[in-house]
Every structure is written in structure tokens, then in C-alpha cells.
Amino acid sequence: MTEPFYEMLWDCAQCGAKGLLGVSHRHCPQCGAAQDPASRYFPEPGSEVEAKHHRYTGVDWRCTFCESPNSAAAAFCVNCGGPKDGAKDVKLVADGPEPAGPQAVTALKPQPMGSPVAPQTAFPKLTGKPPQASPTGSLRWLTIVVGLVFAALAVLAYQFFTKHDETVQLADKAWTREVDVERFTSLSTSAWCDAMPGDAYQVTRKREQRGSKQVPDGQDCRAVRTDAGDGSFTQRQECSTRYRDEPVYDTRCHYRVNRWQVLRTDKLAGNASLMPAWPQPLLAGPPAGSMGLSGGTALLGADRLGSKREQYQVTLQSAKGKQWTCKLSADRWAALAEGKPVTLKVRGTGGADCDSVMQ
Ligand SMILES: [Zn+2]
Numbered sequence: 001m002t003e004p005f006y007e008m009l010w011d012c013a014q015c016g017a018k019g020l021l022g023v024s025h026r027h028c029p030q031c032g033a034a035q036d037p038a039s040r041y042f043p044e045p046g047s048e049v050e051a052k053h054h055r056y057t058g059v060d061w062r063c064t065f066c067e068s069p070n071s072a073a074a075a076f077c078v079n080c081g082g083p084k085d086g087a088k089d090v091k092l093v094a095d096g097p098e099p100a101g102p103q104a105v106t107a108l109k110p111q112p113m114g115s116p117v118a119p120q121t122a123f124p125k126l127t128g129k130p131p132q133a134s135p136t137g138s139l140r141w142l143t144i145v146v147g148l149v150f151a152a153l154a155v156l157a158y159q160f161f162t163k164h165d166e167t168v169q170l171a172d173k174a175w176t177r178e179v180d181v182e183r184f185t186s187l188s189t190s191a192w193c194d195a196m197p198g199d200a201y202q203v204t205r206k207r208e209q210r211g212s213k214q215v216p217d218g219q220d221c222r223a224v225r226t227d228a229g230d231g232s233f234t235q236r237q238e239c240s241t242r243y244r245d246e247p248v249y250d251t252r253c254h255y256r257v258n259r260w261q262v263l264r265t266d267k268l269a270g271n272a273s274l275m276p277a278w279p280q281p282l283l284a285g286p287p288a289g290s291m292g293l294s295g296g297t298a299l300l301g302a303d304r305l306g307s308k309r310e311q312y313q314v315t316l317q318s319a320k321g322k323q324w325t326c327k328l329s330a331d332r333w334a335a336l337a338e339g340k341p342v343t344l345k346v347r348g349t350g351g352a353d354c355d356s357v358m359q
């Protein structure tokens with residue numbers, strides 16, 4: 001045996017003696033009652049008593065006649081002499097977070113064979129949870145609320161997908177076109193040096209925290225105790241590694257780099273009376289791709305045209321005065337003539353299906 005065995009404790013239900021030893025006291029030293037294996041429990045940590053010279057032969061069996069625990073090595077009950085045949089092993093005690101007192105109380109069956117010292121009285125039943133209000137009431141409410149939400153969603157979905165045709169007038173046609181103007185600019189920025197662009201200049205390097213890593217930082221250990229089932233238990237240490245965060249440093253590059261930046265956005269807007277046209281921004285500074293530098297590299301301060309965007313919109317009005325605004329493609333917008341009625345599909349929710357605009 002490599003591990004030492006320790007004494008489980010038990011309390012005598014007959015006379016109330018507490019903290020009796022599971023291996024050494026098979027019977028209560030005060031009143032002689034047989035040990036009830038169901039009353040075994042683990043001692044408070046630190047107050048373990050080693051079961052010296054204990055030879056482990058297996059889990060105790062429980063006498064079918066008098067409920068007494070008997071060593072696995074015994075063929076007959078030490079208490080009443082009953083045979084081992086058909087007897088069951090005693091229940092093992094789980095090591096809970098608070099090893100205080102018996103954790104499970106099992107009522108003892110009346111014994112078929114009379115025995116003067118068999119413990120008849122079970123422990124007072126542990127009080128259960130206080131009676132609670134029936135959960136069916138709140139469950140019913142929850143069902144009703146969920147049902148109502150689903151019903152509301154179903155109505156909304158129905159209204160969204162149900163459309164009716166409406167004949168409307170074109171109240172307004174509007175367009176906007178915009179162009180970005182970009183300037184070749186010297187930017188001050190930073191990046192981790194392994195990701196710095198090749199054309200960076202005026203570089204300064206600094207050590208900065210890039211992230212963190214988990215490093216081992218000692219161990220958390222606890223004793224795991226196992227009921228051997230014969231009034232003794234074994235105990236071993238279970239340890240897990242504890243970790244802490246440690247910062248990871250890297251070199252950060254602070255640098256300047258020349259990039260095209262949006263300087264401003266020029267915009268033109270109009271209605272049906274004005275043909276859509278693109279703004280013509282004035283570009284300042286040295287022209288891009290000229291002078292001195294090789295490969296058409298722009299000079300700082302040069303301007304160029306950036307991205308373009310356009311938007312076409314109509315306002316539609318019903319005879320009752322209700323208005324809808326729709327964004328359309330340039331072609332569909334251009335095809336709509338003012339003064340002619342337009343058909344529009346209107347959803348049950350009141351919104352317009354802008355894809356349905358037709359003349
Ligand atoms: Zn006793």
C-alpha cells in the first residue's frame with residue numbers, strides 16, 4: 001500500500017456519540033450499537049486520523065438482516081451472524097465542499113431477524129426546501145406573452161408582404177453627384193515595425209506593449225478524498241497550474257508616409273429642370289506624375305480626382321396628400337416624366353415598394 005488510509009468518522013444514532021472512527025469503532029464504544037455506514041463522513045481538513053495497520057480488503061457489505069457494515073473479508077455478519085450471500089456494498093460518501101456531518105440520510109428498513117443492538121432509528125430527515133409557489137402560474141404567463149409577441153410579428157410580416165397598387169403623382173425629382181478631391185499628403189502615423197510600409201521615412205522606434213501572454217505562476221492544489229467504503233478513506237493532492245498575464249513588448253515604428261487623402265468633396269445637385277452633371281473641381285498644386293521624381297511619383301501638395309458617387313430620388317404623392325420618397329437607378333429616374341400618373345405598390349405597413357415604381 002503506497003497511500004496511507006485515514007479514518008472516516010461516523011455518529012451514533014442510538015446514543016448521539018459524535019466523531020466515532022470508521023475503522024477502529026465498528027461498534028459505538030458508548031452504547032455498543034453497530035456502525036451505520038450511511039452515517040459516515042469525512043473529517044474536517046487538518047483533523048484526519050490515520051488508520052494505522054489498516055489492511056484494505058474492499059468495500060464493506062451491508063448485512064441484509066441487521067444493516068450492519070461488515071468487512072469484505074468477513075463471510076458472516078459480525079453483529080448477527082447472518083450470511084454475506086446477496087448482500088450489497090455500502091454506499092460510498094462523496095467528498096463535498098463542506099465535509100460536515102452525514103450528507104445523506106437513508107431510512108432503515110425494519111429488520112426481519114430481531115437483534116438487540118441494531119440501530120432502528122434513522123436520523124431526523126434533513127429539511128427540504130421550503131414550499132414554493134407553483135411554477136405553473138408564471139409559466140402560463142410566459143406562454144401568453146410569447147404567444148402575443150409571435151402574433152404581433154405575424155401581423156407585421158403579413159402587412160409587410162401584402163401590397164396594394166396606388167396611383168400617385170410625381171411631386172419632385174432630385175439628383176446629386178459628388179466627386180472627391182484628393183491631395184498627396186505627408187501623414188504622421190505608426191505601426192508595428194514588421195508591418196511598416198516600405199516608403200516610410202523619418203522613422204523612430206519605441207518599445208511598446210503589443211499584447212500579453214499567459215505564463216505559469218505556481219500551482220493551485222487541493223486534497224481529493226476518496227471513500228474506501230470500509231470506514232477508511234484515502235487522500236491525494238490534485239494540482240493545476242495557475243497562470244498570470246505577462247505583457248509582450250515589441251518595437252513600434254513612428255514614421256511619416258506620403259499618401260493620397262480626401263481633401264474635400266465637390267457636389268452638384270438639381271431637380272428635373274437641370275440635367276445631371278458631374279462637378280468639375282479645380283485641382284491645385286503641382287500636377288500629379290510630372291516633374292523630377294521618377295516613375296510618375298506625385299509631389300507633395302498635388303491634387304487629383306478621387307471617387308465619384310451619384311444618387312437619384314423621386315418624391316411621390318397620393319391624392320390624399322401622403323408622400324413617399326424613393327431612390328432609383330439613373331435610367332429609371334430619367335424615364336419618369338413629370339405630370340404623368342405613376343403606379344406604386346404600397347405595403348400594409350404604409351411603406352412604398354420602390355422597385356415597383358412604374359409609369
Ligand atoms: Zn452509541
Ligand SMILES: [Zn+2]
Binds near residue numbers: 063065079080081
Ligand atoms: Zn447482521
